[in-house]
Amino acid sequence: MDTLLSGQMLFAALVSGSLYALVALGLNLVYGTLRLLNIAHGDLVMIGAYTAFWMISLFAVPPIISLVVAAALCALLGWAVYVGLFRRMLAKPELAKRVEANSLILFYGISVILQNLAALAFTSTSRGYQYLDTVITWQGVSMTGNRLLTLGIAAAICFGTILFLRFHLFGWGLRAVIQRREAAQVVGVNLNRVQLLTICGGFAVAGVAGVLVSMTEQITPFMGFPFTIVAFVVIIIGGLGNIGAGVLAGFCLGLVETYGIALTSPGYRSILIYGLFVGVLLIRPEGIFTKAVRS
Amino acid sequence: MTTPLLSVSGLRASYGPVQVLFDVDFQVAKGSVTTLIGANGAGKTTIMKSLAGLVAPTDGEIRFEGRDITQVPSHDRVNSGLCLIPEGRLVFPGMSVEQNLRLGAIAPAARAGHNQMLAEVFDRFPRLRERRSQLAGLMSGGEQQMLALGRGLMARPHLILMDEPTLGLAPVMVKQVFETIVELRDAGFTILLAEQNAKVALELADRAYLLENGRVALSGPGAELLASPDVRRAYLGM
Ligand SMILES: Nc1ncnc2c1ncn2[C@@H]1O[C@H](COP(=O)(O)OP(=O)(O)O)[C@@H](O)[C@H]1O
Ligand SMILES: [Mg+2]
Numbered sequence: 001m002d003t004l005l006s007g008q009m010l011f012a013a014l015v016s017g018s019l020y021a022l023v024a025l026g027l028n029l030v031y032g033t034l035r036l037l038n039i040a041h042g043d044l045v046m047i048g049a050y051t052a053f054w055m056i057s058l059f060a061v062p063p064i065i066s067l068v069v070a071a072a073l074c075a076l077l078g079w080a081v082y083v084g085l086f087r088r089m090l091a092k093p094e095l096a097k098r099v100e101a102n103s104l105i106l107f108y109g110i111s112v113i114l115q116n117l118a119a120l121a122f123t124s125t126s127r128g129y130q131y132l133d134t135v136i137t138w139q140g141v142s143m144t145g146n147r148l149l150t151l152g153i154a155a156a157i158c159f160g161t162i163l164f165l166r167f168h169l170f171g172w173g174l175r176a177v178i179q180r181r182e183a184a185q186v187v188g189v190n191l192n193r194v195q196l197l198t199i200c201g202g203f204a205v206a207g208v209a210g211v212l213v214s215m216t217e218q219i220t221p222f223m224g225f226p227f228t229i230v231a232f233v234v235i236i237i238g239g240l241g242n243i244g245a246g247v248l249a250g251f252c253l254g255l256v257e258t259y260g261i262a263l264t265s266p267g268y269r270s271i272l273i274y275g276l277f278v279g280v281l282l283i284r285p286e287g288i289f290t291k292a293v294r295s
Numbered sequence: 296m297t298t299p300l301l302s303v304s305g306l307r308a309s310y311g312p313v314q315v316l317f318d319v320d321f322q323v324a325k326g327s328v329t330t331l332i333g334a335n336g337a338g339k340t341t342i343m344k345s346l347a348g349l350v351a352p353t354d355g356e357i358r359f360e361g362r363d364i365t366q367v368p369s370h371d372r373v374n375s376g377l378c379l380i381p382e383g384r385l386v387f388p389g390m391s392v393e394q395n396l397r398l399g400a401i402a403p404a405a406r407a408g409h410n411q412m413l414a415e416v417f418d419r420f421p422r423l424r425e426r427r428s429q430l431a432g433l434m435s436g437g438e439q440q441m442l443a444l445g446r447g448l449m450a451r452p453h454l455i456l457m458d459e460p461t462l463g464l465a466p467v468m469v470k471q472v473f474e475t476i477v478e479l480r481d482a483g484f485t486i487l488l489a490e491q492n493a494k495v496a497l498e499l500a501d502r503a504y505l506l507e508n509g510r511v512a513l514s515g516p517g518a519e520l521l522a523s524p525d526v527r528r529a530y531l532g533m
Contacts, residue, residue: 169401169406186347186385187446188369189398189401191368
């Protein structure tokens with residue numbers, strides 16, 4: 001009971017919650033504005049993680065700088081996917097319908113390719129490095145620097161995005177696209193630009209998450225898939241395309257997971273996560289935090 | 296004769312393999328109310344969407360203020376003063392009335408002075424002012440139609456395209472929508488109105504076009520169509 005109420009436990013829950021929220025944020029933005037179900041989303045986390053690993057191993061560049069490099073790299077990938085695959089198809093409504101239906105399978109293919117390319121290039125040996133792993137103790141809570149950094153950056157990006165969507169005109173346009181794509185075009189939102197910036201931003205955020213993850217976890221070509229699953233669970237709980245609720249749901253999942261495991265055992269991790277997923281789908285398929293409005 | 300504000304010629308459009316517009320020609324003169332009437336499925340919405348850039352025509356030309364806009368993306372059309380009030384209103388349900396209105400002025404050309412425009416819209420539709428912080432999705436159909444109209448006005452349009460603004464509304468709201476259209480015309484707005492409600496639409500129209508199966512079957516001054524035996528029999532039930 002003592003450990004349950006400790007700040008230590010809460011800190012651990014917040015760190016993993018912030019990461020889940022961050023990974024899900026990108027997936028949710030891309031789904032909301034492009035209606036693409038990016039099953040390769042977790043593989044962008046993997047790319048971010050390897051970026052950080054090689055940057056520090058080969059060039060002694062610290063992860064704090066690799067954050068920018070990974071973001072740029074993943075944004076570039078987003079741009080390539082958008083321009084190379086989707087722009088022409090999304091412009092034509094008849095084709096867009098097919099792309100949306102097929103995006104799951106298409107991205108599954110991209111995911112397999114990315115994982116195997118990574119395995120060929122980097123072997124499947126798990127990698128890791130040490131960065132900011134000295135322990136800081138504050139109010140009796142011991143925290144490593146890298147976990148504090150993870151929490152700080154992930155939370156800042158999540159809440160920064162929410163504020164941007166709430167107060168910036170471009171953010172309003174983005175929300176308009178999420179709520180009603182055609183109506184957004186009717187009022188004069190530049191759909192092409194919103195979609196391009198969103199896919200670049202959504203991919204970049206996943207890359208950033210990968211850098212953060214790499215500071216504390218092992219890096220392998222196949223590390224991405226669990227993040228894809230977690231991200232899907234989070235956005236189903238929060239409601240597809242509902243950005244703020246997705247962030248809240250990410251933190252909730254971190255809490256449920258951490259406290260759930262503490263009350264049971266680590267063997268229950270998957271059962272907890274999938275159980276929550278199935279439970280939400282059965283009881284409230286539109287998401288727990290979604291307000292009911294007439295459309 | 297001066298060049299019309301909007302001029303459509305040889306317009307064709309398809310959904311997949313199915314062609315739904317066949318060489319549609321019509322014009323809208325500045326300061327006028329022009330109406331498109333026709334049964335459900337005649338192609339009114341497809342024309343409106345082609346004008347707004349939401350449907351890509353397979354052939355034909357759309358000229359607006361003398362410029363060929365056939366290939367221009369939708370946001371540029373809004374920015375140049377062409378504004379659609381879409382069928383089914385399409386407000387943003389999860390945003391407040393005020394946010395919906397402010398989004399109406401997202402086009403760069405409308406951004407300057409949009410606070411003043413907001414005040415004008417609120418004066419025109421006091422109901423929207425009362426409900427400015429309410430979620431649009433929680434309003435009645437008639438209120439949503441007012442909101443869609445107000446949102447369109449926020450773009451400072453030179454031409455307002457209204458696609459069946461009275462669809463699904465209670466009779467008292469239908470009357471109010473038509474009164475608003477008259478007010479807007481008297482205030483100098485140019486309007487292209489698509490309606491199934493042929494009688495009132497024709498009474499309002501300076502010029503009218505009757506659409507049948509994606510073709511212009513008849514055109515002329517509104518009063519002329521209103522007097523036509525064919526129109527009276529098929530569309531006015533007389
Ligand atoms: N998205 C669509 N996909 C396929 N066919 C459509 C679509 N929208 C309209 N149609 C067809 O095009 C024709 C014209 O429809 P529409 O322009 O909506 O007519 P109206 O607005 O006059 O009722 C109809 O036959 C309709 O079934
Ligand atoms: Mg219609």
